[in-house]
Amino acid sequence: MTGWTTLVQAETLAIALGRPDIAIVDCRFSIQNPGAGESAYLIGHLPNAVYAHLDRDLSNIGKQGVGRHPWPDAGTFTTKLGEWGISPQTQVIAYDDGEGAHAARFWFLMRELGHEKVAVLDGGWKRWTALGLPVDSSVKRPITTRYNGTFDTSRLLDADDVQQRLAAGEVLIDARGADRFRGENETIDRVAGHVPGAVSRPFPTNLDDHGRFKTPMQLADEFRALLGGKTAEETMVMCGSGVTACHHLLAMERAGLRGARLYTGSWSGWISDPSRQIATGA
Structure with missing residues (x-):
């Protein structure tokens, strides 16, 4: 296999x-x-x-x-x-x-x-x-091994990268809830709003009514509509702290759209510098 x-x-x-x-x-x-x-x-x-x-x-x-x-x-x-x-x-x-x-x-x-x-x-x-599948409560110690590897940092962005890529016409998708994107009901970060130029797609949108990922065809149609002709390589994703945005990266790869980049700091990183601009509303 x-x-x-x-x-x-x-x-x-x-x-x-x-x-x-x-x-x-x-x-x-x-x-x-x-x-x-x-x-x-x-x-x-x-x-x-x-x-x-x-x-x-x-x-x-x-x-x-x-x-x-x-x-x-x-x-x-x-x-x-x-x-x-x-x-x-x-x-x-x-x-x-x-x-x-x-x-x-x-x-x-x-x-x-x-x-x-x-x-x-x-x-x-x-x-x-x-589904009633097997569950265990014992904690087994795995046989340790070695994993040699380094990260491909070309898909990891900081705030300066994001600003430059937005200026070049790339797409920035924000995975947070729509209310947090608009600057409402912010209970996690000290400043509310979103990165100017970002578009909102809450990450649970990738799931169907049963909590499972939508089909590759559904996801491809939805992301292509959101990207407006841009490629996956011209796409960035963010959220509150670089975690839930990875849901979009997984969904896009399931849809055959591989190569989008992650703004690792995301909103909590963006607001760490008070000189960065903030947008509110839809």
Whole structure:
């Protein structure tokens, strides 16, 4: 098999459980209660899954002025992968208990290392448990390995990159809720609004009424309409801190639109410099 590279269905993964070349990563996390995901993991998780904490493992929160969830250092992240038993040859599956955004952050981290065999569990924990599929509460220590790799930083943008690319006519898609984009009901960041020139597409728009990703054809039609003739390579995505925007990168790749870039600092990074302009409204 060539491997799963965007999504995997719960029924398919259930058949493959126990395969030695598969690693499962639990990415459950709540911004309101950062310890809740790990606590839930200890109560029950997919068999043999390891736990990845958004703040501790998938970000470098020690960096200042570049948003709430700065992109991690490659050496630190690849060391963690090795501790989890993940090598460049491993088929990796990530899941969470929301709409898939935290799992998508892990997916894009792996993709930026050049790791193709990584996918998100479509429907996540909710669908897995709704189907009555196996759950385990034991925490097994994986056999450690080495993961040598560096990030492809050409798809990672800072605020200056975003401004230059917007001026050149590229598209910037904001994955936050429409109310936060308009500058209403901002409960997370100290300043409300959006980057001037950005367009709004809340990331749950990528899902159907059952909480699973829309078909590749549906997603392609919707993103092409939003891009207005621009290519994926002329597209940037952002959100509040560079996490939920990865949901768009996953959805676009599912739609055959590969190559969009991530503004890693996103809104929380943008507002760290008071000289940057802010827009409100639709």
